[in-house]
Amino acid sequence: MRVVGIYTKDFSLAHDIMNRMDERGIEYIHLHSLDKIPHKVGVILTSSAEGKNLRRDKVVYADCFRDVDSAIDRAMEILHGNSKEIVVGVDPGEYPGIALLSGETILRTWCASSINEAIEIIKGILKDFSDKERVVRIGHDARIYGDRIIEGLKDFGVKIEIVDETKTSQRTGYSRMERNEIAAIRIAKTRGTLIKERRERRFTDGEIKEIQRKSRMMSKGRVTISRELALRVLRGEIGIEEAIEISISSR
Structure with missing residues (x-):
């Protein structure tokens, strides 16, 4: 199995990357030299100054991203096939669940504390992957919240699909955060109906x-x-x- 390689002489950057990789349970190898890179390393996280002589399709400049997690997301996306499309699944509600997928690979999940935070998370994802085809899939339940997310993303020009959540089975025995994140993953994996125009409706x-x-x-x-x-x-x-x-x- 291919893993992420981390190479940088910047102690602070290396510490931040490895700390987050450990917290997210992602396997990696800390490289002390680029002279002999292990075969199992599929992508390298480094700094823009130190990685300029590496193959650009297999390197991520961590210092060029808005935060370490965003750089790790990109590295994982490359590691798992560098898909042309990324999908964001959203379980709308007071505490929205969000899932970022590349193909069938789950790159990261979130449980936002509010709709506003969810919109900012999604906007950040869309900016991080602006070179990809981007699809946002939103569950059809809690329409009030879903409409706010759609409104918040109107200037991004991305495909937005509404997914029938009744087709995605629900599980019990999980915390609210886990349930919302699991629901977001299922929504991301389910094709929905493409919104061609902003939905207008009368409210009861x-x-x-x-x-x-x-x-x-x-x-x-x-x-x-x-x-x-x-x-x-x-x-x-x-x-x-x-x-x-x-x-x-x-x-």
Whole structure:
């Protein structure tokens, strides 16, 4: 089995890479020289200065990425076949699950603490793999949250598919984080219906009242947002936290 090789004289960079590789359970070899690279090394993580004489299709310049994890993601993607396409699966909800896949290989998973954080994670992935064909697959449940994610990605020009989650079996006995991440993996592996145009729909009175109820709960009874703000939340234009802040400041 091919593994990642780490080569750099930069102690801080080497420490950061190896620490994250250990935390993520990824096998690697720490290279002390490039004179004789073991055959099992399939890709090398290094710095841009130290790796300039290596084959560019088999090297990742860790210092050129926004963080160490992003560099590791790219190295793993190369190691497992360097697919032309990457897929991001999203299980929408209050705590969205996110999965990054290259072919059938799971590169990384996340459980975001909010929709806004999920959107930023997905945007980061899309930027990291801007040279690839990119598909975002979103589960059809929790449509309010799914619509906000779609709205947040509207300027990226990527394929977005809606996946019928009833076709993906659910498991019990896992934590919320594990369930959401597992669901995101299943969604990523399931082809969905391509969104050709931004979805427009009328929201029911019940959906509006539910957002208002949540605003009251989240503000601990201080405020109930207006129908107009609730509609903006439902359309994905603003988050419920921002709607609460607007309501409080306009008093």
